[in-house]
Amino acid sequence: MDFEDTPDEAAWRSTVRSFVEEHRAELGDRRGRRTDGDDVARVRQALLYDGGLVGVTWPVEAGGQGGTPMQQAIIDQELSRAGVPGLINLIGIGMCGPTVIHHGSDAQKDRYLKRLLRADDLWCQLFSEPASGSDLAALRTRAVQTEDGSWRISGQKVWTTLAHVADFGIVLTRTDPDVAKHRGLTMFVVPMKAEGVTVRPLRQMSGGADFNEVFFDDVVVPDSERLGDVGDGWRVALTTLMSERLTLGGGGTEIGMSISSVAQHVARRIGDLSSDRQALARQDFGRAYVDTLGIRYTGYRQLSAISRGAFPGPEASAGKLAGTRVARDLADLSVRLLGDDAAYAESADGSTGWQDAQAGLPGMAIAGGTNEVLRNVLGERVLGLPPEPRADKGITFKESIR
Amino acid sequence: MNFDLDDEQRDLASAAGDFLRGAASPADARAALDADDPANAETRPGRSALVDSGFATITVPEDLGGGGGSLLDLAVVAEQAGRVLAGPSFVGYARAAVLLAGDGDRLRALAEGSAAYAVVDDDGPTLDAISADRFLFLRGDDLVCGGGAVTTRAPMDPTRGLAQVAVDGGDVVAGDARLRWDHALRVGRVVLAAEGLGTASRALEIAVDYAKERQAFGRAIGSYQAVKHSLVDVYVQIENLRSLVWWAAWAADQAPDELPMAAAAAKGAVSTTLEAAAETLIQVHGGIGFTWEHDAHLFWRRAKVDRFLLGDDVAAYDEVARLALAAAAASSDASEPSAPSAPSAPAGAVAR
Structure with a gap:
């Protein structure tokens, strides 16, 4: 060791x-x-x-x-x-690019990949919809093939990070509603500046606007921009989501603020508290610090496996789950230590870092797999617990939405 | 980076597991609890079997009859001991091996089993006092080996052999021994955390097995998210604890500067994790989990007692905070944090 x-x-x-x-x-x-x-x-x-x-x-x-x-x-x-x-271009690198590498044509690879890596083009991932978040395969955006072979896409995507600046996106669509919901999906590359694409920024609870809703109104995409076979979009999407696992919270990377900046903040502020309050703050900080160390060293175990050439498995989800929890605990403690400033969005000196951190973290427990979905993945894939029965099993997509 | 056990350590864990599963079990822990005088009940494997196996004295030098191994070696063995609720604890052997360093006669006696040591702290109950025939303690700055009056009370977990010890007389083993004492205490915390890791892991396994079998409303209870998720939360804590135990044991062997933080972190984490594992074990079993005849409470007893041994969890978290804050105050690049990055992916991951 x-x-x-x-x-x-x-x-x-x-x-x-x-x-x-x-x-x-x-x-x-x-x-x-x-x-x-x-x-x-x-x-x-x-x-x-x-x-x-x-x-x-x-x-x-x-x-x-x-x-x-x-x-x-x-x-x-x-x-x-x-x-x-x-x-x-983190989403492009972590998710869209690997999907093009695995499922794109040579022409697509030549056209897109290097420009993606240089951020000459920014990319977004158009998966979630108003009616399908965690249950991604229930999506409704339609793609219909026309006589010349091109496709027309109509529907709405949501929570699309970077769509407002993106040049391209990968979009998962339904091409056959008369088969089971996982079967009738197809993935495409779509230019975000194409006619019929409308991007509307969504303001987050933190005040920022990093994600968007995206409307497709008869957007024409040539068949050459299809990724994978028609009807094989679910398998293609799994490539995307597996790559995502590595990008978010894998390898013990810290979520939110760095623990050292929190430690310095606590060290500076704790003296302002009464001694009994100091003891409470040390308990909170000590517990969060231990959790942070546990996540970090578990990440080192994963890195060691990667170093030996292994590919990260579903257990990597544990890092995001635990990291999100501890980041929220640390943000809570950090804001609490601001004294009167804690109740305002901006401190008296004009700084907003801790308040911003606090307001941004609820999103981390949702984005890239909610806590609940991650727990299902760990429970079923790592602990071997049986899946929850599904009400939409054995029926077509069309039947499932009746 | 190679933060993993090596093949030899895996083989060691496997051999220790074989021995310990044959020599101790929750049934033995139950027998101790059901004994006429549980406060003085014998524990399994017991001191002589542990010493004969060689596992307890892995960290004693080879030329003195020990295994000449590292603390990490002992930690992987101690994890196996925790799985079967073995007693006495490996903690006492690990602490004694550190405290008696340089004292060839006493170390040899430890490795042969001709002396049964327990380590007495200033306050609080002494681990495995009831099976000890001599005590190691600090008098002023002197490390002393001597006798003591042992007072037992009704035990919560008889496998821990706890008693109050009033030490008396004895011979000075070493003067100016406070640093050595502190180091031994930290080594003890690492081993206690390793045992707790095994206990928590086994508790989770039992709970998961039951959740796969037990049916309610026409399906296995482990398929319900309320049950599944509580088991997953314990799993996540256990894996983080495992990492902290390995790190702390490695630090004791290779990076003593990191040991104070690592040992305190492991001690805090094991208290919280074992408690969660044991309480979840009971909860998942429902009514049967609350009965005397089920093993769940034997694991729960470990959790409820161990958290107070070698300093409690509150003290451990406080120590972690003090160490981290002192280090932060010493490093001066104070800065505002950056806001957490915006959710960097759509909420599109799915249950698969």
Whole structure:
């Protein structure tokens, strides 16, 4: 047992670190600001791509380097350590791109993948709908093939992160309502600037507007933009969702604020409290800190498996589940320590970081698999508990919505 | 990075599991509880079988009759002991091996089983006092080995052999021993956490097995989310505890600077996790889980007692907080946090 890099890993880490140090100013700083505009974020991602730090695990022909998940983990660690903001095209890299790699035609791969990695094009994932969130396969957006072979898409998607700035999206549609709901789905690449696509930003409870509702009104998509076979969209979507597992909360990455920034905040503020309040704050902080360490070291176990060449399994969902919980506990404690400022959205000194953190975290327990869905996955796939019976089994989609 | 057990440690765990399953079981824990005098009941495997197996004294040097192994080796064995509610605890052996370092005669006696030590802290009940014939304790800054008057009371968990010990006289083993004492206490916490990891894991297995079999309203209760999710929450806690136990044991062997934090974190986590596992075990079983005849309460007894041993969970979380805050105060790059990133994916993951 050890926590050391192998010689290869150490060499790679040093390569990554020197690139980050060399370009430290250009790469920006995620602390002390809300978010950059997407133009700034695109430039940053292009810089990182040109430096070889985006999409290392992708095949060379897809614009990547055919590298290992461990190399990617090292990049993530180093960028996080340096305080570099996250990549804007995270959904493209984590979900859309892998879907194109697995199911796209050669022409699609040539057209899209390298530009995606450089953030020349931003991508979004058009899955959820008003009537199908966790039950994704119940989606209703229709795609109908016309005589010339092209498809016409109509319907509504929702919670679509980045749709307001995205150039392309992958959209899951229903092409056959007369078979079971998982069977009649088909996936396409759709240009977000196409005629008939309307994007309306949705304001989140935190005040930000990072996601959207998207309307498709007879949007024409050529058959060459189909991903996978007609009716095989569910299997294609599973590729997307499996890739997502790695992107969110896998490998022990922290969700929300970093524990060290919370610790510094608590250290600065705890002296303002009465001694009995200090004892309570230390209990809260101590418990959250232990949970954070547990998640971090469990992440190291997963990284060790990745380092040996294993692919993360469903147990990786535990990291997101536990990480979301502890992030909320830490945000709650951090805001509580603001004194009178805790009841306002902005502190007297004009800062809003802790309040923003508190307001953003409920979304993390929903996005990318709700806590409840993750618990089902862990219960059924890891503990082997039987699934809940489904009322829509053995009937067609059309029958299921009657 | 290679944060995992190696093949030798897996083999060791397997061999220890074989031995311990044959030498102790919840039925033995029940027998102790049902004995005429539970406060003085014998526990299984008992001291001589444990010493003869060699597992208890893995951390004693080989030339003194021990196994010459690491604390991580002992931790994987202790996990197996926790699964079968074995007694006495491996904690006393681990602490004694640290405290007696350099004292060849006493270490040899520990490894041979000719001396049965228990370690007495300033306050609180002493673990495995009833089966001990001599005590290690701190007098001032001196580490002392001597006798003591043992007072038993009705036990909550007889497998822990708890008693109040009034120490008396004895010989000084080492002077200026406070650092060594603190280190031994932390090593003890790691081993206690490893035993609790095994106990919690076994409790979860029993609960999961039952949830797969027991039918209600025409289907297995484990198919209901209310039951499934409570089991999953315990599973997540156990896996995080496992990581903390391995880290803490590794730190004791390889990175002593990290041990104070790691041992306190493991101690806090095991208290919370074992309690959740044991209470969930009872709850999932319904009425039968609350009966004397079911094993669930034997696991629950471990949880309710262990949380107070070697310092309680409140003290452990307080220590974690104090250590983390001291480190944070020392590092000065104070900064506002960034807001958590916006939900970075649509709520589109599905139950599969």
